[in-house]
Amino acid sequence: MPRLPADPQGFIRANTALEAPAMVPEFKLWLASEYVPIWQATEAWLEEQNVDPPYWAFCWPGGQAVARYLLDNPALVAGKRVIDFAAGSGVSSMAAAKAGAATVIANDIDELSLIATRLNAEANGLAVDTSSADWLAGADGDPEADVVIAGDVCYEREMSVRALGWLRSHAARGRLVLLGDPGRNYFSAQGLEECARYEIPTSLQLENRGMRETVLWRVLPHP
16 A cells, blocks of 8 residues: 555645755745755655655756756657656646647656645646556556656666666657666666767765756657
8 A cells, every 4th residue: 555644735835845966947846955854854764654754855866867958959849648657746747738739648656756746736727647556567568658757766776667668669669758867877878879968967865966867759650
């Protein structure tokens, strides 16, 4: 069963703050910062609050790269059906919506992430649908889409292999598949085409450097 605090929306608002991500100042998102409680959260505190690790409370570089690229190239998604895999804070979904996508579905298996995504979209006057289906496990694994986007999905070896295989399967169907990655340990550029490169400011408490060079890739049908 998903773990959620008693009042999920209230929890997010009480423990984060509306802030503009470095690469997408067009938006304000409910994010963790040095000044809000969830920044200093311990495992025990999260357990007490009935919350899994709050990845949704940070605007990771891969997601920012996807968002920036879509905002700068709106024709890629204008009038199209977009799905956002492992959406996190929903920043990429919001960029697709702002760029004129016909529909946007933000997907994440963390229910609190989807609640945060809806709050973030609402804060910016955007419409984003959400799905908690485990797409990698085949649950609604072939949603209707013209464009598939994903950011920062290569943290773990198994997850990276499965995610890249799933993304490639969509590219093989003729869909535009975009992936943002800041050089995570299990990332491989094989079968990918570079579209853009960004220097994105990050927190030293989250990353091992103050700036992360992050690349926006197009996933090709074959490795």
